Amino acid sequence: MLSKIDSLVKKVEGFSPSSKEELESFRLSYLGKKGHLTSLFNSFKEVPNEQKKEFGLAINNLKNLVQTKISSLKPLFSENNTGPKPDLFKPVKNSSIGSRHPISIVEQKIISIFNSIGFSVSHGPEIEDDWHNFTALNLPEDHPARDMQDTFFVQTNPDVLLRTHTSSVQVRHMQSNKPPIRTLSPGRVYRNEAISARAHCLFHQVEGLYIDEKVSFSDLKQTLLYFAKEMFGKNTKIRLRPSYFPFTEPSAEVDIYWGLEKESDYRITKGTGWLEILGCGMVDPNVLENCGIDSKKYSGYAFGMGIERIAMLLYGIDDIRLFYENDVRFLKQFSSTNL
Ligand code: DAH
Numbered sequence: 001m002l003s004k005i006d007s008l009v010k011k012v013e014g015f016s017p018s019s020k021e022e023l024e025s026f027r028l029s030y031l032g033k034k035g036h037l038t039s040l041f042n043s044f045k046e047v048p049n050e051q052k053k054e055f056g057l058a059i060n061n062l063k064n065l066v067q068t069k070i071s072s073l074k075p076l077f078s079e080n081n082t083g084p085k086p087d088l089f090k091p092v093k094n095s096s097i098g099s100r101h102p103i104s105i106v107e108q109k110i111i112s113i114f115n116s117i118g119f120s121v122s123h124g125p126e127i128e129d130d131w132h133n134f135t136a137l138n139l140p141e142d143h144p145a146r147d148m149q150d151t152f153f154v155q156t157n158p159d160v161l162l163r164t165h166t167s168s169v170q171v172r173h174m175q176s177n178k179p180p181i182r183t184l185s186p187g188r189v190y191r192n193e194a195i196s197a198r199a200h201c202l203f204h205q206v207e208g209l210y211i212d213e214k215v216s217f218s219d220l221k222q223t224l225l226y227f228a229k230e231m232f233g234k235n236t237k238i239r240l241r242p243s244y245f246p247f248t249e250p251s252a253e254v255d256i257y258w259g260l261e262k263e264s265d266y267r268i269t270k271g272t273g274w275l276e277i278l279g280c281g282m283v284d285p286n287v288l289e290n291c292g293i294d295s296k297k298y299s300g301y302a303f304g305m306g307i308e309r310i311a312m313l314l315y316g317i318d319d320i321r322l323f324y325e326n327d328v329r330f331l332k333q334f335s336s337t338n339l
Contacts, residue, residue, distance in 0.1 A: 248281025
């Protein structure tokens, strides 16, 4: 009898009706008055006492199986389910596709422009020591130019800080690589500034560094002109203004000509038509020596730019705080952007 129950279990498992009627006759053949289960329960009397427990369990199992089978198949043939069966293998429809953050879009664009002229990407830590962030970059302790960058120190150790610029990565890169060096270092930096529409306590920079024999200021100028044209359009003009950075000598700030067509152009360029986009210069020989590079044999240039600033110009964003709020109404606007 046990083997009979077994074969019924198999039949129930394999049962797949194609109509409501077929399902109903299945139900009757098992649960009806003259069905398999009634006859099994009837023959239960004849089962020897010591086997009753085993048979009882098997019959009950079969009954449960039949009942679950029927209740799972029933909805398929119910009156309000006459349409086609649902396709359970259909891929899920993705109703909202994410988008890249504008900072990532601009960062990638900068990287791809410099990749095309031989620069590779390098990274460094955001929690830095004093030497890599300042001292090696020709900013010894008590140097007044340290005040240019309001620094977050890690309280328990005044030697540890949140990097104030990605120039610290050029130090690390020079320490562990030999010239020729052509590297680009994107990343997040931190400054203890009051948060406003124009400034934030964190932002992103890209640092560039090129070291080889006989690198000159004209190489720097030409590279930056190429970059500006790729980034802002082929008619872009640039100008270099003398400036001061402790780690470069001579140093310059680079402006692009933005124009004075719209009223907003007067506001963002302070009426000059020119906009500053980056700082640059020839790497100071002290910096090369600090990083173990022979400054008699090699020279190089470096530059650094803020990614938010460039993104704000390109997209006409007038409040830096928008970048960090993760408001989908802001982020969604970049979903189809492919700079
Ligand atoms: N580190 C500078 C800053 O954060 C940017 C900079 C200026 C980087 C001139 C350079 C450079 O490499 O040559 O303001």
